[in-house]
Amino acid sequence: MTNTVRIILGAVASLAIILLPLGVTSETVAYFIALAAIWVIFAVGFDFAFGVAGLLSFGHAAFFGVGGYVLGLLTLDAGVSFFPALLLATLGGAMLALIFVAISLRIHGIFFAIFTLMLAQLLSLLVSTRLRTWTGGVDGIPGVPRPELLGINFWDNWNFAALVTAVAVVLIWLSALLRASPFGQVLHAVRQNRDRARQIGYNVNLYSALAFMISGAYSGLAGGLNASLISFISPESLHSSVSLDVMVSALIGGAGTTFGPVFGAIFVQGLYTLLSKDNVWMQASFGILLILVAIYFPKGLWGYLRLAVTTWRTKP
Amino acid sequence: MGTALIGLVLGMVLFLLSSGVTIIFGVLGVINFAHATYFTLGAFLTFSTVQLTGSYWLAFPVAALVAGSVGAVQEVLTFRPIYRHAHFYQLIASLGFSVFMLAILHSIWGLDYKNVPQPEIFSSSIAFAGSQLSTFRLFVVAVGFTACVAILYVIDRTRVGLVIRAASTNADMIACLGVDVVRLRTWVLAVGSAAAAVAGVIVAPIMAVQLDMGGAMLLDSFLVAVLAGLGSIRGAIVVSILIGMARAYGQLIAPEWIQIVIYGGALAFLMIRPAGLFGRKVRTA
Structure with a gap:
């Protein structure tokens, strides 16, 4: 398969996925797709x-939540229209990520994870108590709007789902490009051996900070879209369980692979939608899944499948 | 005086937890996210023991034995296969175990608050320097103080402590000298978990016993261990009491600020001294 064929196939698949929500009949399904x-x-x-730059964060809820708050506050209080506000939510996620990295610049590995957890907890506390006058405290802010564009009604869940999938598809492409780019290659080197990457002459801290900012930008954007989807934002979205959910999604799917997190996220959200989110046995099985992934499938289910396919293909 | 006593109680409990975190990190090289679930487990077991048998004292051996065995199982099943992997995966495995344990605790004891009565002999209080001191809190401080002395004695003065210190410095080397490091690790996690459960037992009568009680303690005990410098037990004593006191007095003076001040202050301190108060810089490469 040549590269051109691959790109054409990818483009067709992407278009099909974007149009998918418009084809489903049930509104529940459309909402789930979004x-x-x-x-x-x-x-x-x-x-x-985590998968590319090797920065394990337990505090990604902070970026997700801040994205939601930026979008909510700007559209409701400052009268900014939706798309500029979403852009600023993305930037807000990136800036917060920069602050996180700047604070924990001298810390690596597992301590970085604990640091991010602490920072996220601190932010969650601030939002629910000290910043109450802006953020509405634990009650949150209701009525976060949906966008208005070209006269399309985005309060219609089908249309909104198509918009969100379009954004997601573009961002998956972008992530695939970034991973394969020279910049991504340096990040792989930093993950595999920080000290050697520095010895070769790369500014390891700068690369880590950039990778974390990109990650924060994605998270802020996702948080903004989420606030718009449920038209509500509260400290719930800053809760550490949000960080846990996203980590479980990426790890089960396959950290460090392009499509692993995609399938992981769909899998986890599917389970949450089918069963109740507070189902004790699902929490227990998530725990067991995390342990199994850590021990047996460090590349996740997607990575494992890919490995299985390759070995099957190359079998004599 | 009453506030100082509350601070001391909190400090002692934090020390029981964070010394476990520190010693486990030294010997196993692992930050155990499930550590605080043993604390919760201990408190829940106290509730059930008191309900079934009416005896508070029986809760100590029950909690220590149950948590110790669960800890041993955790080490064998989740850590033993992956000591050679990157640290991330041990962290993730322990997080997975903690999620699993919390789900189990949830299914057994539910979400509501449990009330554990204070044992009869401690129902009185002592008047001291113009304030009433609860004898139960004094008892908790006594237990905590005994634990401090015992842990320091074992680590510094006994053969077991020698082996533990050696294993923290160079596990491969001490394995070559004939120490069964594999078994040592299981024992360390078992004893550390038992200590966390005992901390749960002693606070059960004075804290709201419920599923979330471990969560806040977990972050605080990490904070203590990191602030003190991982591996430093003396540092853990100092920082535990410091944070306990800050909590107790802060609750009195500025309840909304205290959490923010503690986290913010700790992060600011760690930015300047990442190795912690008593930690030493270790070579990375």
């Missing part, structure tokens, strides 16, 4: 930090 696409963006963003 939700899953948002989490796909979030998981792909998370994986750009």
